[in-house]
Amino acid sequence: MKITEITRNALLDHATDVFAELGYEGASVREITRRAMANQASINYHFGGKEALYREILRLAIAALSDESPLDDDTMGNMSRDEAVRLFIRQQVTPLLKHGQISRYLRILAWETLAPTAAYSKFIASEKLPILDQAEKIVRRFLPETAGRAEIAVATIWLTAQATPFIRHYDTLSKPPMNLKIDKHFIEKLATDLGRMAVAALSVRDTFSTAH
Amino acid sequence: MKITEITRNALLDHATDVFAELGYEGASVREITRRAMANQASINYHFGGKEALYREILRLAIAALSDESPLDDDTMGNMSRDEAVRLFIRQQVTPLLKHGQISRYLRILAWETLAPTAAYSKFIASEKLPILDQAEKIVRRFLPETAGRAEIAVATIWLTAQATPFIRHYDTLSKPPMNLKIDKHFIEKLATDLGRMAVAALSVRDTFSTAH
DNA sequence: TTGAATTTCAAACAGTCGTTTCAACCCTTC
DNA sequence: GAAGGGTTGAAACGACTGTTTGAAATTCAA
Numbered sequence: 001m002k003i004t005e006i007t008r009n010a011l012l013d014h015a016t017d018v019f020a021e022l023g024y025e026g027a028s029v030r031e032i033t034r035r036a037m038a039n040q041a042s043i044n045y046h047f048g049g050k051e052a053l054y055r056e057i058l059r060l061a062i063a064a065l066s067d068e069s070p071l072d073d074d075t076m077g078n079m080s081r082d083e084a085v086r087l088f089i090r091q092q093v094t095p096l097l098k099h100g101q102i103s104r105y106l107r108i109l110a111w112e113t114l115a116p117t118a119a120y121s122k123f124i125a126s127e128k129l130p131i132l133d134q135a136e137k138i139v140r141r142f143l144p145e146t147a148g149r150a151e152i153a154v155a156t157i158w159l160t161a162q163a164t165p166f167i168r169h170y171d172t173l174s175k176p177p178m179n180l181k182i183d184k185h186f187i188e189k190l191a192t193d194l195g196r197m198a199v200a201a202l203s204v205r206d207t208f209s210t211a212h
Numbered sequence: 213m214k215i216t217e218i219t220r221n222a223l224l225d226h227a228t229d230v231f232a233e234l235g236y237e238g239a240s241v242r243e244i245t246r247r248a249m250a251n252q253a254s255i256n257y258h259f260g261g262k263e264a265l266y267r268e269i270l271r272l273a274i275a276a277l278s279d280e281s282p283l284d285d286d287t288m289g290n291m292s293r294d295e296a297v298r299l300f301i302r303q304q305v306t307p308l309l310k311h312g313q314i315s316r317y318l319r320i321l322a323w324e325t326l327a328p329t330a331a332y333s334k335f336i337a338s339e340k341l342p343i344l345d346q347a348e349k350i351v352r353r354f355l356p357e358t359a360g361r362a363e364i365a366v367a368t369i370w371l372t373a374q375a376t377p378f379i380r381h382y383d384t385l386s387k388p389p390m391n392l393k394i395d396k397h398f399i400e401k402l403a404t405d406l407g408r409m410a411v412a413a414l415s416v417r418d419t420f421s422t423a424h
Numbered sequence: 425t426t427g428a429a430t431t432t433c434a435a436a437c438a439g440t441c442g443t444t445t446c447a448a449c450c451c452t453t454c
Numbered sequence: 455g456a457a458g459g460g461t462t463g464a465a466a467c468g469a470c471t472g473t474t475t476g477a478a479a480t481t482c483a484a
Contacts, residue, residue: 426483427484428481430479430481430482431478432477432480433477434478435474437475438472439471440469440470440471440472441468441470442467443466443469444468445467448462449461453458453459
């Protein structure tokens with residue numbers, strides 16, 4: 001590996017750390033270059049500035065998180081609605097497994113929900129996240145035909161939020177005093193339990209009409 | 213009202229805005245004093261510094277959010293487990309109603325979960341939030357006696373997270389393109405639906421044993 | 425109204441921020 | 455091995471940060 005790529009990769013790696021810890025504004029060029037043992041001006045040379053470096057990391061984050069979407073419309077249509085829910089939940093939970101690899105990306109995106117950067121806004125303007133669309137399609141199969149916009153919106157948000165607390169509370173689970181081992185077995189059980197609970201919760205919305 | 217209290221209150225009010233928008237680090241003394249139409253040094257004079265002002269706002273936030281906890285152990289023990297879940301959910305959802313009054317506090321606390329300040333750490337060290345305890349007690353009534361630590365932890369986190377996405381996505385719901393009116397009727401229906409779904413989901417954990 | 429205390433004000437301080445600069449260095453290629 | 459472009463290095467720039475300062479203005483009691 002060329003020496004120029006070494007510093008470039010070191011900058012990317014440590015910048016991901018710092019951005020995840022402190023957010024875009026909180027991360028300083030000096031701290032990133034200090035950890036990467038690179039010069040203070042190296043970011044401007046290799047990437048063209050702090051924001052350009054952040055854009056590159058955002059690109060890697062989106063790529064790493066979106067390369068696994070086994071849920072396309074066709075396969076989803078051929079499943080029962082219960083199976084669709086379970087697969088959707090499983091898809092949301094599995095990132096926990098390679099937490100060490102993508103936890104930094106998840107945390108960077110968490111920062112974006114609270115303090116959206118200009119770089120991120122431009123990003124999602126071009127890229128579209130089909131998660132909400134998928135969730136809405138699944139949810140519609142449980143709600144009655146007469147369901148209004150509000151009901152659909154609430155159920156959709158609810159479904160997309162079933163897995164997020166565990167990603168958010170990863171540290172709470174894995175560190176003292178809980179000390180749970182987040183391994184493949186744990187994820188498997190979590191996906192199974194959450195899937196069954198979600199099916200049960202959504203099924204309730206079907207048996208009784210909630211319209212007034 | 214004395215003129216000194218006017219500036220003091222203006223500082224508190226606009227500082228709450230800025231802290232909610234930009235977080236503690238992102239909020240600048242100059243921006244706060246500019247909005248409050250006060251002098252740049254007024255924060256140091258009235259509160260003793262930026263951090264002291266933030267502590268005061270944290271104190272107000274905790275007070276505003278904790279004055280409403282109708283769920284003590286006694287009343288909860290006299291309820292059926294289904295009623296306990298529904299009341300717990302309702303308690304979590306109701307802050308949405310006076311969103312205009314406490315949304316800024318909620319957002320400040322959301323910042324704290326991502327970037328905890330020293331002021332906040334000292335705060336929660338003395339104050340304890342019984343929400344997790346309440347949730348765990350409720351959850352235990354649904355899980356089998358043989359349930360392990362992991363199962364209880366997962367279910368507890370799940371229950372506490374049922375209402376949060378709607379508080380987090382308040383803007384998504386109330387602003388275009390959704391434009392849902394978050395009024396008393398909406399909250400009532402949301403609490404009812406979420407409560408029924410949560411009961412259904414938790415009940416599943418009881419009917420079948422999940423132990424291997 | 426006078427006089428003392430409180431509050432406001434503009435200016436300056438030391439520190440950090442991202443970026444620019446240009447000489448010094450490394451490494452490839454001839 | 456020397457030339458040349460690619461890369462690194464230390465220093466400096468202007469803009470921003472929270473805080474301090476001391477004089478000016480305002481408020482309140484006598």
